[in-house]
Amino acid sequence: MNPARGKRHLRRGATLLLLAIVSAISLTACLNDLTPQGRWSSPVSDGNYIYVGNLDGVLVRLDAVSHAFDANWIFPYELDGVRKKPVGLGAIYGAPVVRDGTVYAAGYTCTGSNCAGEVLAVSADNGEIAWNSGRATLETKLVGQVEPTDGGLLLVGTGPIDGKREPPGYLIAYSSDPIAGRRTQWRVPLDGEVWGDVAVDEASKTAYVGTGQGTLYAIDISEGDNPERIKWQFEADGAITGNVLFHDGAIYFGDLASNFYRVNPRSQSIDWQFSAEAWVWAEGVPDVEKGTIYVTTLGGHVYAINISSGDVIWSTRIDGEIIGRPLLFDRVRNDFTQRVLAVPSGNEDVHVLNVDDGQVIGTFPTDSAVKSAPVLIDDFVYIHTLDGDLKWYSSSDQVLQGCVALKDGGRCE
């Protein structure tokens, strides 16, 4: 070959290779933005095991005492000989819920705007699907956790279903009965996607759910056919993406217009509204003893607010966004009990704040971002980090006690 022509081909090849690399990088970045990652799922315990959704969207469990990973109890899976091979849903954001020997969770993934989600009901005994009628798949986003009710319903908020754009969201009620289960009892169309957990007031048989269009819905969950289940609705200033909390007869939630609200369900109006300095995502944490509710923002702000008046008692700020619900617990150290708030940071670590003044008095070192809620189980604080590990710490001195990689039960890096 002519050497000049060879060089020319080489140059042309190099240019094309460069273009391909740039395109691949852009495409990868794009896919990361469009694909749900999950890893916000908090652990939950039934006394014997600790359940959590892992980074692939698989429900896994650990022994609550030995912390041994149970490789025989994973869901969803497919059999590879006699071995269970995990086949994840993609992403699980909500915490699993254990009720009457069944573990409920929801997860999904999307390719472009085509989403595939599934509501899981798995037997705690054998790790198999608990519903006789099979698996409950839905072409939608399932971000919030599944909320069981005393009336035998499983409530879950969704995005638009079956590839349609309208309505943009639903509240769906399944039956939790193993025989009737999976069948939709009813579904209520909403004005936006639901990303947060549903709050339930069993006394008034009402579920409260917020949408991305900023509407808080009060929905009748009583038995029987009721064509008009929406009792009332309340318009917030911004999108409601986090959880709605029902506590002591009032509804608490934040929005992306940087507000935090206390709404009275009887009068269907605001008791008070607090303007934060950034978007409010995480659920508020009420402290009954102190008459306070702790509110956090994606800007890292933490506010202690008088739960009756909405007045700020103190405020502070940590590094990183706060997405997971902070953990309020009594830290016992040398026979001295101190009430503290463990606040997960989107940068790394979970910071321990004195609830009297908001001073940082300790840290659970995680070496990774935390977007799940820390949970206290038997004197250990469990933290699911964004890199996919479950770490547990002594609640008294924040010393790391153990760690397991939730993907396969292996050692943490």
Added chain:
Amino acid sequence: MEFLGLIWDQGIMRPMINSLALLYHYLFLNYGLSIIAFTVFVRLLMIPLTIRQTNQMKKLQTLQPRMKAIQDKYRDKKDAESRRAQSSESMALYREAGVNPIGCLGPMVIQMPIWIGFYRAIIRTMPTTPEGMANLSASFYAWNPAGADVPFSRLFLGIDLADTVSQVYLPLNFVLPVLVGASMFITTKMTSTVAMDERQQSQQRIMMWMMPVMIGVFTYQFPAGLGIYILLSNIVGVLIQYFVGGKQPIELFGKLYLGTAETRAQAIAAKEDLAIKQLAESESEEEESTDDDSTSVHRQERTRGNRRRARNSRRRARRRRH
């Protein structure tokens, strides 16, 4: 690397996200209008660069015969010293004319980060995942009132701007990539200089087709918002280039479009000149080839090709004049 990331985020992404969001806030909460306004704004901002590019192109064009002479002088000298001498003579020529040989790439180089940034900005301002939404919070300046408008409405003319073009309704999902490719072709055509020799011409032809086809194919998988941006950016770019470049006619598939009578006549004359030069060159090469038995078949073919093209070009020019 971290520093570059910081510059990228704070210097390009954040201003872009906030500008788009602010435009959305003031343009009737319509993201499509916000993209259109942003595109026009960016293109207007780049007018000084476009003027500079056009001037550089014109100067490069006038230097072409002298560059060709240098190339001819060193055609058969392949040793390192001759190459160095050729390079320094070329650079001296550029210096003398006040031309930066890669200066005309300036707007393109500046446009690339804007494109990539815009691509990322569209995806980031219309998040479809919880983490995307949470991350968006950190991108807003505290004073930006648009933060409270999130999530932005993504519909424009019935298109979900966050969807990939492939997911847009028929026939727009195919029409948009074709329009993007075609507009890119015209832009490339308008901003390319006329190459003097065969090798440069063939490279230019490849680039002229390769880029638009590639961008058109990529557009099929781009978010619709970005597709609209690229199309609009090309259209505005063509308009600006047309007026800044002195209303030069655009030659497409052998025909001239737009331009004034004067610029059209100039273009025809320039084409004729080039054709004559190429013919003269090929004839002199042919003479050389009869003297030199070692002339390759490749060169003969090239010479025949040049003569054929020159004849065709002369014929077309004659027809246009009649």
